[in-house]
Amino acid sequence: MPELPEVETIVRCLRRHIVGLEVAAVRVPFRPVVRNRRAAFLNGFVGRRVLGLRRRGKMIILDFSGGLTMIVHLKMTGQLLFGPARAPRDRHTHLVLAFRGSGMELRYHDVRKFGFIRGTMTSDAERAPELRGLGPEPLTMDLPAFLHRLKGRRGRLKSLLLNQKVIAGLGNIYADEVLFESRLDPRAEVTRLGPRRLQRLWSSIQHVLNEAIAYKGTTVRDFRDGEGLEGLFQNRLKVYGREGVPCPRCGTAIKRIRVSGRGTHFCPRCQRR
DNA sequence: GCCACTGTTAGCAT
């Protein structure tokens, strides 16, 4: 669920609330959510202040004083929620950062338990296994860099867009939306695409992701920002989750097929190889 | 109740 625009929305939201706060306690009700060999590493965060939040692909990165960093991945159903410590916690809350004096805390909540948190030294964060090997950020990658990145790649266009080692941050929803916007068939062989089509693809990535961020992300089911609020972009989706609905461009019914194992929505008339 | 399906990706097979 949380792809680049959702993660960016969470980061911007939480920045306003937790930068400057001091960690009073770290609680880990569900140990497997912590990727560190020793969960006790997280005790080192007590007494540290939040210096800032960053996003890398779909990862949330929290930097603390004392040269400490937390890397968070929400996978499908994870949420990072800032709220009053007194609010009841349910059984899906797997990690809690309590903040000194404020009566507030940050909770990692994840129904399916696919997500994780790793504590690292800030200086080592870029080399953490989860960040190492991630592709470039799509929104700061110019067209020549994009073309260079795709050079020599094979396979279906859709699986290329989903490959985090190629470009970081796109998931199933935005891959489908980007492909619709660029009028390309998700099944197309990457090697067969000419420069005009690739340019269209690049500019659609910029456009769709920026729009989705402006609308604070897509809530299909689980996505919430740091305050628990839903996104607004679900109202603007053109193909994702719209099987059978007329294409907004030509009126043909949107199709849903399976491409490299993923549900894929597209317009069979507008989107050509 | 049972079965199929779900937004991600690590790990294994090819």
Add this chain to the structure above:
DNA sequence: CATGCTAACAGTGG
């Protein structure tokens, strides 16, 4: 190395 499939988990809907 690169690319492709599946399991990890829990909840939802048919």
